[in-house]
Amino acid sequence: xxxxxxxxxxxxxxxxxxxxxxxxxxxxLVTFWLPAGLFTVCDLLAWPSLQRYKIQxxxxxxxxxxxxxxxxxxxxxxxxxxxxxxxxxxxxxHVVLHRPDLGYRVAPTLPSQPExxxxxxxxxxxxxxxxxxCHRLLHHPLFYARFHxxxxxxxxxxxxxxxxxxxxxxxxxxxxxxxxxxRLLDVHIVTLWAFVGAVGLKAALAHSGYRLWETPDGWKPExxxxxxxxxxxxxxxxxxxxxxxxxxxxxKPKRG
Numbered sequence: 001x002x003x004x005x006x007x008x009x010x011x012x013x014x015x016x017x018x019x020x021x022x023x024x025x026x027x028x029l030v031t032f033w034l035p036a037g038l039f040t041v042c043d044l045l046a047w048p049s050l051q052r053y054k055i056q057x058x059x060x061x062x063x064x065x066x067x068x069x070x071x072x073x074x075x076x077x078x079x080x081x082x083x084x085x086x087x088x089x090x091x092x093x094h095v096v097l098h099r100p101d102l103g104y105r106v107a108p109t110l111p112s113q114p115e116x117x118x119x120x121x122x123x124x125x126x127x128x129x130x131x132x133x134c135h136r137l138l139h140h141p142l143f144y145a146r147f148h149x150x151x152x153x154x155x156x157x158x159x160x161x162x163x164x165x166x167x168x169x170x171x172x173x174x175x176x177x178x179x180x181x182x183r184l185l186d187v188h189i190v191t192l193w194a195f196v197g198a199v200g201l202k203a204a205l206a207h208s209g210y211r212l213w214e215t216p217d218g219w220k221p222e223x224x225x226x227x228x229x230x231x232x233x234x235x236x237x238x239x240x241x242x243x244x245x246x247x248x249x250x251x252k253p254k255r256g
Contacts, residue, residue: 004110007190011108017090019106020189024086027193028079032162032200036075039159039208043067053210055225056156061209067158074150075163078170085175104182104189111188119187123195124238126181132241134172139231157207157228202237223250 010019042050044064051058062071093103111119138148151165163174178199182192205212206224214220219239226249227234233249234242242248 007110008108011106016100016103016106017094020104021083021086021090023189023193024196025083027197028200031197032204033079035201035204036159036162036207039204039210040067040072042210043158053212054156055209055211055222056229060156062154062156062158062161066154067160071154071158071160071164074165075160078163078165078167078174081167081170082175104192105186106189111191115188116191116194119185119191120195120198122185123178123181123187123191124198125240126184127177127195127199128236128238128240130177130180131173132236134177136235138169138172139235152228152231155228157209157225159204159208162203162207199237206237218250220250226250226252 043061044067054061090103094100137143147166147169151161151169154161154164163170165174178196181187182195187195202219206221208221209225210221212221223234223239224237230249230252233247235247236242239248
């Protein structure tokens with residue numbers, strides 16, 4: 001059975017809410033929690049052969065206790081918050097209102113390649129805009145201490161600290177920039193999963209604290225690591241609005 005036929009069979013045999021939430025959880029598990037877990041194992045082992053790839057020196061790295069107690073459980077609680085809100089939204093749309101059309105589009109056919117690429121690109125662009133301005137707003141003195149300081153407790157970030165944030169920040173910067181574009185554009189659920197997967201993987205890599213590789217557009221983990229260290233640069237994720245607003249940096253400013 002080919003993939004399109006298998007997908008059609010899944011849609012016809014299973015309730016839409018089950019497909020939606022199971023696919024979302026599976027995507028987050030594979031693209032965020034699995035790579036974040038692997039990076040965490042490397043952090044906890046702290047082998048010299050691995051530590052030489054860390055961006056910031058050993059004396060700035062968080063303790064093993066902080067990684068497990070704060071980063072893991074803080075991120076887990078926000079994952080539970082996301083899943084709970086998603087489940088409540090499904091309950092409202094499918095059970096209370098009986099308006100499945102208000103949910104994500106779970107069509108029996110897969111999106112065409114042009115449709116997938118267009119929806120994916122628009123979602124990424126919209127997310128960058130929403131995320132950049134929400135994130136920069138959280139750095140304003142009126143909001144930083146109350147909402148954003150928690151995330152910046154990890155001045156040397158680790159992958160599991162990606163979701164370590166105040167619930168208000170989690171909703172503003174991790175949930176809404178993904179949910180709003182997908183809702184407004186009425187994207188196919190498979191496109192949404194790919195979008196969530198790409199965002200989750202890139203976030204885990206950005207917070208890993210390890211020197212890995214540089215993509216053709218100039219992105220590398222050091223870019224977001226600099227945001228945690230300096231807190232005045234790299235508010236966005238793909239660098240577009242940082243370039244527009246002059247907040248893009250790929251290395252520390254030289255002293256002197």
